[in-house]
Amino acid sequence: MLKFDKNCCRHEAEVFKALGHPTRLWIVKQLADGQEHCVCEFVEAVGIRFATMSQHLAILKNAGLIIDDKRGKQVFYRLTCPCILPVIQCLGEKRQE
Amino acid sequence: MLKFDKNCCRHEAEVFKALGHPTRLWIVKQLADGQEHCVCEFVEAVGIRFATMSQHLAILKNAGLIIDDKRGKQVFYRLTCPCILPVIQCLGEKRQE
DNA sequence: AAAATATTTAGTTATATTACAAAATAACAG
DNA sequence: CTGTTATTTTGTAATATAACTAAATATTTT
Secondary structure: OOOOOOOOOHHHHHHHHHHOOHHHHHHHHHOOOOOOEEHHHHHHHHOOOHHHHHHHHHHHHHOOOEEEEEEOOEEEEEEOOOOHHHHHHHHHOOOOO | OOOOOOOOOHHHHHHHHHHOOHHHHHHHHHOOOOOOEEHHHHHHHHOOOHHHHHHHHHHHHHOOOEEEEEEOOEEEEEEOOOOHHHHHHHHHOOOOO
């Protein structure tokens, strides 16, 4: 007999929700090699406003996927756990065109 | 230099988006042992309407995560790839309370 | 201290998601 | 064929998300 607990998957689902946007998934992939990148790099590459990028980064941070490091005027982001790449690739391949 | 291609992550992100809802993540977990379950079992356990459950299942199916098998009046769902469980657990643990 | 740069926060609007009710299908039972 | 059961589809309303602009904050440069 299946049993559903309303709260059981709520926090976990946040992680997947955070990855469920093209821009955010792309950001995580850029960081997957363990390197860090600055907000302005993302803004330039994606072509959206700073404010929008900042929100996306906040969502990823809140999901526990990335952490930030402020140095001078710039903020650098990196993955909390760079081992995430193979996992993301494995899931990403599930979708058939 | 980072380079963003608008379409590159769109399909992949669909998979994560599909998992980014408590009910849907729970469904996938119930199927993770490779067993199949019928729609009515999910409806009973979660306590939402048939129509709503059907929509959730359609999203998971469209993401390529589950497939259905109609037998008589009932429809049974199972994972396309039961190996998904460790992957989901690995990602789900990322989130700090 | 004032100006400039990098980023975040707040407020707003368009769009997407979620859940429901009601109607439509499909398979089976009488 | 008629009614019943299981599920999907369609239409709708409430809520959430995503992008933008403008304002706020923090750090460096002048």
